[in-house]
Amino acid sequence: MSRAQHPEVGTDAQGSEARRVNAPGLPRTVWKTSEVVAFAIVKSIVGSGLRSGDRLPLEGEMLEHYQVSRESLREALRLLEAQGIVTIRRGPQGGPMVGEAQSANLARTMTLYFQLAGATYDELLDAWHTLEPVAAELAARHPDRAAVISALDTHTHEFHDGGERAAYTAHSNTLHFDVNDLAGNRVLGLILGAVGDIIRTHVLLQIDPFQIRGLIDDDHEAIAEAIIDGDGPAARDAMAAHIAHLLPIYRDHWEGDLDGPIEWK
Ligand SMILES: [Zn+2]
Numbered sequence: 001m002s003r004a005q006h007p008e009v010g011t012d013a014q015g016s017e018a019r020r021v022n023a024p025g026l027p028r029t030v031w032k033t034s035e036v037v038a039f040a041i042v043k044s045i046v047g048s049g050l051r052s053g054d055r056l057p058l059e060g061e062m063l064e065h066y067q068v069s070r071e072s073l074r075e076a077l078r079l080l081e082a083q084g085i086v087t088i089r090r091g092p093q094g095g096p097m098v099g100e101a102q103s104a105n106l107a108r109t110m111t112l113y114f115q116l117a118g119a120t121y122d123e124l125l126d127a128w129h130t131l132e133p134v135a136a137e138l139a140a141r142h143p144d145r146a147a148v149i150s151a152l153d154t155h156t157h158e159f160h161d162g163g164e165r166a167a168y169t170a171h172s173n174t175l176h177f178d179v180n181d182l183a184g185n186r187v188l189g190l191i192l193g194a195v196g197d198i199i200r201t202h203v204l205l206q207i208d209p210f211q212i213r214g215l216i217d218d219d220h221e222a223i224a225e226a227i228i229d230g231d232g233p234a235a236r237d238a239m240a241a242h243i244a245h246l247l248p249i250y251r252d253h254w255e256g257d258l259d260g261p262i263e264w265k
Contacts, residue, residue, distance in 0.1 A: 032072075032075075033068055033069075033072040033076075034072045034073075034075035034076040034079060035076070035079065037066050037068055037072055037073060037076035038076040038077075038079045038080050040066060041056070041062075041076060041077075041080060041086070042080070042085065045085075045098055050098045051098060052098055052099060052100040052101075053097060053098065054097065054098045055095060055096070055097050055098075056086065056095070056096040056097060056098060057096075058095050058096075059073065059074075059095070059096075077096055080099075081099075083105060083109065084099045084100060084101075084102065084104075084105030084108070085098075085099050085101060085105070086098065086099050087099045103189075103190055103193030103194040103196070103197050104194075104197050104201075106190055106191075106193070106194040106197075107193075107194035107195075107197035107198045107201070108264075108265070110194050110195075110198065111198055111202075111262050111263065111264045111265060112264040114198075114261075114262040114264075115261055115262050115263055115264045118261050119261065119262050120258065120259050120260060120261055120262065121202070121203065121254075121256065121257070121258045121259075121260065121262055122258045122259055124195060124198060124199065124262055125199070125247055125250065125258070127195060128192075128195050128196070128199060128243060129240065129243045129244070129247065131188070131191070131192055131195070132176070132179070132180075132192055132196075132239050132243060133235075133236040133237070133239040133240040133243070134183075134188070134236065135179050135180050135183035135185075135188060135189070135192055135239075136179050136183075136223060136226075136227060136235040136236050136238065136239035137232040137233065137235050137236035138182075138183035138184060138185065138188075138232075139178075139179045139182035139183045139184075139227045139235065140226060140227045140229070140230050140231055140232040140234075140235040140236075141230070141232055142182045142183075142184060142227075145230070147182070148182055148227060148228055149228055151178040151181070151182060152175070152178060152179075152182075152224040152227055152228055153224070153228070154171070154174075155174075155175050155220045155221060155223070155224035156221055156224050156225055156228070157221075158217070159171045159172075159217075165208070165209065165210060168209055168210065168213070169209050172209060172216050172217075172220065173200070175220045175223065175224065176196055177193070177196075179223070179227065179239070180192050180193055180196075182227070198262070201265075202256070202262070202263070202265075203250055203254050203256070204250075206253060206254055206255055207249070207250065207253045207254070212246075212249055215245055215246075215249075219238070219241065219242035219245060220242070222238040222241075222242075223235060223238040223239050223242060226238045
């Protein structure tokens with residue numbers, strides 16, 4: 001990629017601070033050099049089809065390419081590192097690598113905003129209850145029926161986990177991951193994936209899935225069958241019923257305060 005494709009980069013002589021000229025309360029239209037470089041790096045990751053774990057160019061090459069100061073480039077990489085989009089390995093064999101655009105990273109950022117907004121765990125669960133049935137209905141309308149069956153058939157019969165809690169948890173979680181994927185809307189999928197991640201990592205760690213296994217398996221089977229049948233309203237209702245079954249259990253078993261603010265972590 002030539003510098004000409006990044007006309008917005010390469011004007012570092014003005015200094016980063018000079019670019020912060022936005023009036024308070026108005027949408028930002030002027031960006032710091034480091035932010036512009038971060039945007040360009042993400043564009044090049046997406047444009048080159050780079051995947052998690054792939055190496056990014058070394059610092060010297062990026063400095064040459066983006067024509068910015070070392071300070072701005074490092075700040076750009078730190079911005080992306082904080083979002084989990086880039087990982088930077090230190091040491092002689094180190095360098096920047098592509099991280100994972102996982103909902104877990106988005107979840108972490110979302111908890112920061114939720115906490116600052118004073119949003120409660122109750123509201124989080126309510127949002128889940130509102131959104132995931134929509135995803136189930138969309139999944140039922142997925143045009144590739146073979147893909148639907150291949151993803152969800154495993155939930156229509158008993159799963160043999162050999163008594164391994166981790167194996168069972170992984171299996172039961174895939175129902176929700178697959179419904180989100182099959183819904184076919186990546187915006188909804190990432191939001192729901194992040195909401196699910198927060199619930200799993202903040203609330204569910206204290207709940208033994210084996211104790212509610214009968215309920216989970218029956219509900220998941222009903223959801224999977226409705227989606228496989230292509231019955232959108234039934235899929236939506238089955239998912240709403242499943243979440244309605246889980247909410248009182250979460251309330252009873254979680255030691256935290258559901259009316260308390262979501263914590264950034
Ligand atoms: Zn479930």
